[in-house]
Amino acid sequence: xxxxxxxxxxxxxxxxxxxxxxxxxxxxxxxxxxxxxxxxxxxxxxxxxxxxxxxxxxxxxxxxxxxxxxxxxxxxxxxxxxxxxxxxxxxxxxxxxxxxxxxxxxxxxxxxxxxxxxxxxxxxxxxxxxxxxxxxxxxxxxxxxxxxxxxxxxxxxxxxxxxxxxxxxxxxxxxxxxxxxxxxxxxxxxxxxxxxxxxxxxxxxxxxxxxxxxxxxxxxxxxxxxxxxxxxxxxxxxxxxxxxxxxxxxxxxxxxxxxxxxxxxxxxxxxxxxxxxxxxxxxxxxxxxxxxxxxxxxxxxxxxxxxxxxxxxxxxxxxxxxxxxxxxxxxxxxxxxxxxxxxxxxxxxxxxxxxxxxxxxxxxxxxxxxxxxxxxx
Amino acid sequence: xxxxxxxxxxxxxxxxxxxxxxxxxxxxxxxxxxxxxxxxxxxxxxxxxxxxxxxxxxxxxxxxxxxxxxxxxxxxxxxxxxxxxxxxxxxxxxxxxxxxxxxxxxxxxxxxxxxxxxxxxxxxxxxxxxxxxxxxxxxxxxxxxxxxxxxxxxxxxxxxxxxxxxxxxxxxxxxxxxxxxxxxxxxxxxxxxxxxxxxxxxxxxxxxxxxxxxxxxxxxxxxxxxxxxxxxxxxxxxxxxxxxxxxxxxxxxxxxxxxxxxxxxxxxxxxxxxxxxxxxxxxxxxxxxxxxxxxxxxxxxxxxxxxxxxxxxxxxxxxxxxxxxxxxxxxxxxxxxxxxxxxxxxxxxxxxxxxxxxxxxxxxxxxxxxxxxxxxx
Numbered sequence: 001x002x003x004x005x006x007x008x009x010x011x012x013x014x015x016x017x018x019x020x021x022x023x024x025x026x027x028x029x030x031x032x033x034x035x036x037x038x039x040x041x042x043x044x045x046x047x048x049x050x051x052x053x054x055x056x057x058x059x060x061x062x063x064x065x066x067x068x069x070x071x072x073x074x075x076x077x078x079x080x081x082x083x084x085x086x087x088x089x090x091x092x093x094x095x096x097x098x099x100x101x102x103x104x105x106x107x108x109x110x111x112x113x114x115x116x117x118x119x120x121x122x123x124x125x126x127x128x129x130x131x132x133x134x135x136x137x138x139x140x141x142x143x144x145x146x147x148x149x150x151x152x153x154x155x156x157x158x159x160x161x162x163x164x165x166x167x168x169x170x171x172x173x174x175x176x177x178x179x180x181x182x183x184x185x186x187x188x189x190x191x192x193x194x195x196x197x198x199x200x201x202x203x204x205x206x207x208x209x210x211x212x213x214x215x216x217x218x219x220x221x222x223x224x225x226x227x228x229x230x231x232x233x234x235x236x237x238x239x240x241x242x243x244x245x246x247x248x249x250x251x252x253x254x255x256x257x258x259x260x261x262x263x264x265x266x267x268x269x270x271x272x273x274x275x276x277x278x279x280x281x282x283x284x285x286x287x288x289x290x291x292x293x294x295x296x297x298x299x300x301x302x303x304x305x306x307x308x309x310x311x312x313x314x315x316x317x318x319x320x321x322x323x324x325x326x327x328x329x330x331x332x333x334x335x336x337x338x339x340x341x342x343x344x345x346x347x348x349x350x351x352x353x354x355x356x357x358x359x360x361x362x363x364x365x366x367x368x369x370x371x372x373x374x375x376x377x
Numbered sequence: 378x379x380x381x382x383x384x385x386x387x388x389x390x391x392x393x394x395x396x397x398x399x400x401x402x403x404x405x406x407x408x409x410x411x412x413x414x415x416x417x418x419x420x421x422x423x424x425x426x427x428x429x430x431x432x433x434x435x436x437x438x439x440x441x442x443x444x445x446x447x448x449x450x451x452x453x454x455x456x457x458x459x460x461x462x463x464x465x466x467x468x469x470x471x472x473x474x475x476x477x478x479x480x481x482x483x484x485x486x487x488x489x490x491x492x493x494x495x496x497x498x499x500x501x502x503x504x505x506x507x508x509x510x511x512x513x514x515x516x517x518x519x520x521x522x523x524x525x526x527x528x529x530x531x532x533x534x535x536x537x538x539x540x541x542x543x544x545x546x547x548x549x550x551x552x553x554x555x556x557x558x559x560x561x562x563x564x565x566x567x568x569x570x571x572x573x574x575x576x577x578x579x580x581x582x583x584x585x586x587x588x589x590x591x592x593x594x595x596x597x598x599x600x601x602x603x604x605x606x607x608x609x610x611x612x613x614x615x616x617x618x619x620x621x622x623x624x625x626x627x628x629x630x631x632x633x634x635x636x637x638x639x640x641x642x643x644x645x646x647x648x649x650x651x652x653x654x655x656x657x658x659x660x661x662x663x664x665x666x667x668x669x670x671x672x673x674x675x676x677x678x679x680x681x682x683x684x685x686x687x688x689x690x691x692x693x694x695x696x697x698x699x700x701x702x703x704x705x706x707x708x709x710x711x712x713x714x715x716x717x718x719x720x721x722x723x724x725x726x727x728x729x730x731x732x733x734x735x736x737x738x739x740x741x742x743x744x745x746x747x748x749x750x751x752x753x754x
Contacts (some may be wrong), residue, residue, distance in 0.1 A: 319737060331725055331727055332753055333727045338730070350708055360713050364711040
């Protein structure tokens with residue numbers, strides 16, 4: 001098993017190298033019309049001077065250097081990813097033939113590390129989060145990395161919830177681990193997106209954290225977990241990175257059969273639920289600001305608002321308008337008698353969306369496909 | 378008095394020439410961002426292949442030929458008006474130094490006719506109306522022209538109201554004039570914009586018509602009416618078109634002192650109210666479709682709607698959207714969960730406006746002025 005093999009390779013006590021694995025496979029249909037098939041959200045400059053991908057990498061470089069960054073993305077975005085990250089070694093951009101959610105993506109990176117490095121601490125992070133308090137993030141990740149090695153555990157970062165959000169999964173914390181790792185707990189249970197009533201109870205109770213989707217573990221440990229709980233995937237991907245040529249063909253063959261499943265559901269939840277298991281799931285309570293930029297509705301938190309709750313990138317002229325979210329860097333937008341509306345400008349298409357319908361922007365892409373207006377996708 | 382002078386000039390029974398006077402002085406701030414200070418509504422292609430001004434002229438040419446078209450506009454628009462109407466003699470574009478509402482505009486044209494033609498039947502029409510049933514319009518105008526000569530009356534066209542509109546003035550019809558002129562009545566009273574309750578009563582009663590702002594009269598008759606009820610204006614404008622040079626200076630001097638007043642309030646209403654008066658006010662009931670294009674809210678009537686009541690120029694993708702009014706000829710507009718919203722696209726600015734606030738688009742221009750964003754005006 002991977003665990004044994006790697007431990008054979010490393011003398012005990014030798015600290016493992018750290019690798020950051022950036023999951024950049026998203027399509028970002030909820031950010032139409034700014035994000036298109038060819039340019040998904042994580043490749044866009046949505047706030048600040050860096051794209052979300054660039055900002056994510058820069059946050060992690062101090063923990064593991066440019067030479068230990070891995071980016072997993074889909075074939076159609078590989079060139080743009082390399083263009084945005086010239087300091088990341090070309091062969092560190094791992095290209096998925098097709099997107100298959102987070103479990104295969106993580107397995108792919110774990111296999112690469114096993115093949116090319118032996119073992120390492122993997123810091124796994126989505127490419128499309130906005131985190132301002134970078135030092136706090138890195139501090140939390142250092143604690144998580146220590147836990148991951150000290151206890152061979154699968155560590156996730158849990159965000160102190162700031163509101164009763166129904167769009168996130170929640171982590172119920174269990175027993176505290178030890179004094180050395182403050183804010184660290186064994187995970188009692190994972191909860192899927194809750195009802196509003198339940199979300200309020202979670203926030204009030206103080207025993208639940210948002211599931212950030214940021215993970216830390218040893219490659220060997222996550223591979224072992226996959227072999228146990230997701231054997232199809234580990235078997236399919238075993239050896240895809242072997243030195244032998246024809247890697248691309250091997251990848252395409254392997255991915256054809258892979259299930260599209262998240263690491264939370266396929267690995268974290270069963271490991272947590274398991275009575276006896278060689279590995280356990282831990283959570284580190286994170287206190288940094290965190291925004292998963294799930295949709296345009298999340299932007300006011302990032303951009304800030306005026307007194308009427310209007311948030312904008314670009315010049316706006318609001319007249320008796322409240323709660324507007326406007327992204328229009330190039331053209332002036334005047335709003336008259338508008339309430340809680342999202343307005344997104346782009347060179348060839350425009351979006352007007354009720355704020356409480358931000359998730360449904362996906363539907364637009366589907367309709368465009370059906371109507372054959374593919375140039376807008 | 379003008380009446381006498383003209384009747385001296387013309388042998389009785391000789392039919393007068395017909396002149397169409399197009400009032401093109403509007404600024405159209407309610408049509409921002411498509412209409413700007415430099416390009417007001419009437420100079421825009423809002424529906425069909427002609428601008429509102431071009432369409433207005435073309436509707437009237439069959440009644441009085443290109444050589445009998447007069448257009449009154451402000452100095453800043455004169456060049457564009459001449460560009461849009463190459464077949465109108467250059468000297469037939471009468472330039473107002475400043476806009477002073479309809480009374481001075483009409484007086485100016487009447488003086489021109491008195492000076493250059495002697496007398497004529499004036500068909501006065503705003504440049505920014507949309508009328509599809511052109512033949513019916515001309516038929517109505519022929520009846521009005523006959524009335525204007527037969528009775529030396531000031532004739533207005535009254536539109537059969539199709540709804541309880543509170544944005545228009547109403548004309549209360551009185552006694553029917555005679556058999557020869559079907560649908561012709563002496564005017565009992567003019568009513569300003571009514572309350573909704575009153576508007577409903579007007580429509581139900583069948584004795585009230587919309588005041589179209591389209592008038593027919595002899596130049597000599599309207600000049601006589603102005604001399605009696607608006608002496609300052611007639612005195613100020615007397616002789617501005619005299620053959621002597623320095624016409625522009627005379628105009629500027631004259632306009633400096635002119636009141637900004639509408640012909641309805643300054644002439645039609647007092648003439649109607651007057652006990653004894655050499656001239657009377659008549660109305661011809663018009664049955665053609667008529668839209669004064671007062672604001673973007675009026676466009677669905679002109680463009681037509683889909684089943685959800687969405688009206689658009691350009692490609693739209695509505696998702697659970699109703700009552701949207703979209704003008705975006707160049708870019709696709711997707712709407713998600715939007716209700717009764719006006720969306721107007723333009724190269725450098727964008728308007729999002731609640732439909733029941735269409736009148737308040739004016740405020741945007743004021744704010745732009747205050748904020749020094751004049752390039753958007």
